[in-house]
Amino acid sequence: MRILSRVPLHVVIILIALVWIFPTLGVLVTSFRPAQDVAATGWWTALRIPFQFTQYTLTNYGSVINQGGIGRAFLNSLIITIPATILPIMIAAFAAYAFAWMRFPGRRFLFIMLVALLVIPLQTTMIPILRVFNRLGLAGTFPGIWLAHTGYGLPLTIYLLYNFIGALPSELFDSASIDGASTLQIFFRLVLPLSVTAIASVTIFQFLWVWNDLLVALIYLGGTPDVAPITVQVSSLVGSYGQNWEVLTAAVFISMILPLSIFFGLQRYFVRGILAGSIKG
Amino acid sequence: MLTFFLIYPSLHTFYLSFFGPGSKKFVGVSNYIFAFTNRVMLTAFRNNALWVLVFTTLTVFLGLILAVILDRVRYETVVKSIIFMPMAISFVGAGVIWKFVYAYRPPNAPQIGILNGFLSLLHASPVGWLIERPWINNLCLIGVGVWIWTGFCMVILSAAYKGIPPQLLEAARVDGASEWKVFWKVTFPIMMPTVAVLTTTMIIFVLKIFDIVYVMTNGNFSTEVIANRMYKEMFHFRNFGRASTIAVILLLFIVPMMLINIRRFKKEEFLR
Numbered sequence: 001m002r003i004l005s006r007v008p009l010h011v012v013i014i015l016i017a018l019v020w021i022f023p024t025l026g027v028l029v030t031s032f033r034p035a036q037d038v039a040a041t042g043w044w045t046a047l048r049i050p051f052q053f054t055q056y057t058l059t060n061y062g063s064v065i066n067q068g069g070i071g072r073a074f075l076n077s078l079i080i081t082i083p084a085t086i087l088p089i090m091i092a093a094f095a096a097y098a099f100a101w102m103r104f105p106g107r108r109f110l111f112i113m114l115v116a117l118l119v120i121p122l123q124t125t126m127i128p129i130l131r132v133f134n135r136l137g138l139a140g141t142f143p144g145i146w147l148a149h150t151g152y153g154l155p156l157t158i159y160l161l162y163n164f165i166g167a168l169p170s171e172l173f174d175s176a177s178i179d180g181a182s183t184l185q186i187f188f189r190l191v192l193p194l195s196v197t198a199i200a201s202v203t204i205f206q207f208l209w210v211w212n213d214l215l216v217a218l219i220y221l222g223g224t225p226d227v228a229p230i231t232v233q234v235s236s237l238v239g240s241y242g243q244n245w246e247v248l249t250a251a252v253f254i255s256m257i258l259p260l261s262i263f264f265g266l267q268r269y270f271v272r273g274i275l276a277g278s279i280k281g
Numbered sequence: 282m283l284t285f286f287l288i289y290p291s292l293h294t295f296y297l298s299f300f301g302p303g304s305k306k307f308v309g310v311s312n313y314i315f316a317f318t319n320r321v322m323l324t325a326f327r328n329n330a331l332w333v334l335v336f337t338t339l340t341v342f343l344g345l346i347l348a349v350i351l352d353r354v355r356y357e358t359v360v361k362s363i364i365f366m367p368m369a370i371s372f373v374g375a376g377v378i379w380k381f382v383y384a385y386r387p388p389n390a391p392q393i394g395i396l397n398g399f400l401s402l403l404h405a406s407p408v409g410w411l412i413e414r415p416w417i418n419n420l421c422l423i424g425v426g427v428w429i430w431t432g433f434c435m436v437i438l439s440a441a442y443k444g445i446p447p448q449l450l451e452a453a454r455v456d457g458a459s460e461w462k463v464f465w466k467v468t469f470p471i472m473m474p475t476v477a478v479l480t481t482t483m484i485i486f487v488l489k490i491f492d493i494v495y496v497m498t499n500g501n502f503s504t505e506v507i508a509n510r511m512y513k514e515m516f517h518f519r520n521f522g523r524a525s526t527i528a529v530i531l532l533l534f535i536v537p538m539m540l541i542n543i544r545r546f547k548k549e550e551f552l553r
Contacts, residue, residue, distance in 0.1 A: 009350060016347070017360045020367070020428065023378045026395055030381065042398040116539050120291060121489045123511050124528040127521055128293035212371030214492045215512075231373045235496050238377060245381055245393070252377045256370055263369035267362065271436055 031249035032056040060250035064237075069225050070251050073233035077211060077255075079142055080229050084149035084210045088157050089203055091150070096161035097191050101173055102183070111162075117155040126219050133220060140227060145220050149210050157202050164198035165191060201269040208259050230255045291532065297525035313526055322527075325505040331419055332426070332490055332506065337483045339427045341476060344434025348442045349464065351435075361439070365432035372429070376496030379425045383410035418504050425493050430486075434479055441475040442468065478545065485538045488531060507531055 030043045034057045065071040098104070099111050129148070130139060138144030168191070176186050192199075214231040221227050228236075234251050241247045263270060347364065351357045367375060384394030385407055392398045397407040410421045445468065453463045469476075491508035498504045507527060515524035 006353075009353065013350060013354060013360055017363050020364050022395065023382045023428070024366070024370075026381055027378050042393050042395065044395065044398065120539075121508070121528065121531050121535060123489065123491075123508055124291045124294050124532050127297060127515065127525055127528070128289065208369060212373075214371065214373050214495070218512075231371050234377065235373050238373075238380070238496060245384070248377050249381065252374045256374050259369040259371070260366070263366065264362070267365075271365075 027249045027252055030245055031060055031253045032058070033246060034059070035244070035246045060246045061254070064247055064250045064254065069228075069233055070230065070237075070254050072225065073228055073230040074254060076227055077229040077231075080145055080149075080217070081207060081210045083142075083146045084153070085203060085207045087146060088150040088153040088206060089199060092154055092157035092161050092202070093192065093195075093199065094187070095154070095158045096165050097187055099158070099162050100166035100168075114155055114158060118159060122152060122215060130219060139220060140222050140224060142227065145217065148216055148220050149206075149213070152216065153206050153209065157206060160202050160205070161195065161198055164195055168194060197269065197272065200266070201272050204262060204266055204270050207262065211259055294525045294528050297521055313530075321505055322510060325507050325510045328419055328504060328506050329488060329490075332423055332487050333484055335420065335423050336426050336430075336487045336490075337480055339423075340430045340434045340483055341438075341480055343427070343431045344438045344479075345472070345476065347431070347435045348439035349468065351439065352442060361432075361435065364435055367429040368432050370429070372492030373496050375425055375429055376493055379421075379428070380497055383421055385409040418498065418502055422493055422497060422504055425497070426487070426490065430483070434483070437479055438472065438475060441472050445471050481538050481541050485535055488534050 026043050033043065099107065099114075133139040133144050138147070172190060173186060176190055181189065211229075212231060213229075214235060217229050217232050221229070221232070225233070234248075234255055237248060237251050351360055354360075370378070381393075382395050383397075384392075385397055386392055386394075392401045392407055394410075396410060400407055408417070410417060449467060449471075450463055453467050458466065489508055490506055491512065494504060494506050494509045495512070499509070508531065511524050511527040511531070514520045514527060
């Protein structure tokens, strides 16, 4: 009886899960189907005989990587994302430590400013920064976008790390300074090793954010293919290949490989990071 | 760094918003008058309001339901991963994925989008999901946003739900309260602060929504939103005055939410 009464619950949950997974599944299947099949029949028809592998092909991937410029864009994305992740995390770790454990004038005020900055829309800042970038020759260059992502990423990364570092027991710091450790020593020997998990989760955040970003890249890099990251390239393919779904789906799937594998591999840290940022009582 | 990237530009944008396209001629508030009277701008405001209302309600509500019902089944983690997964996909990726779901072809042609494929199975005529203005297409775009962000709400609310002492729920059940009553009288009030915080977060986020609209319709067929409007003023029309004005207006909408955030932070500071 109990099992029977729970049937609707299971049905609802499974239905929701299907709705959530179907769109992505469609793209995955389509990206492996030859162009004429994609245009002639819905992708779900391939699922009738899912294991007949002759109906699949890799040509879409080949053509997207070479002619579609996705190979180059993937590389650009890596060049953009790696420094744009490491740089803010390093600065943020220092800043979070300073906010949490060092006494200096204006600390409270500065921190409240930081919380306020969390919500300033990027859009408000673009025009003036773009002008400065143009004057300095940074627009359309990798260092320019590294700096931009660092600036935009700092409020959240500092805030998240502050939540964690601020929660370390204060006795730890007292005994360390009694033993004669300097501030820097405390930071490198105590704080960093203790906050490895927090730093990991914030790193994942920043990585996904930079990798998936479209707006910042559009503004500060422009549309030139030799610096365009994968998001920009895919969105320009949407413009030029509008109805060629086999091309678009393959491109999208390449752009999703890295974030998805990070997501599934490190989901635990990702969730922890989200919770550290938003749940406090 | 922060000063350069966030504080200085915000002030400078405010200043620019009183100038003409080339930022040379002072034009007073005429950009603001434009922003509040132009038809496309008004559409954008209406759509943003729709986004705030529908998107926020659906993500928080669905997240809450999922958090509670998933707690009762054994395969919780699997389903959670599936629903949370879109968070790792870029808006561009999600845009393409859903454009494909909404794909439309004239009647009689084989439908390749799954929604219209489903309709043709029922012998109904296909719908141009992204073209039918103004409700269907806007709601379809919002649906994409909901698909991405429900997982986020679910994770946060689920953590809050699991933080409720089980004795509390047991006690209510022993007293003969129905599950429905337990939820509204016990669970929901306890989770209220989290729901409130989450709601402000989602509102702040959705006011700035840009990528989904940019990739899927680029604001055509009356699906314009404020952030996309600003991008167009800036790069297509090179009208920096108007673009700045739109940015300032966007900021003004967000300020009340920001104040709530700061108040909450002060309270926390007080508690620790």
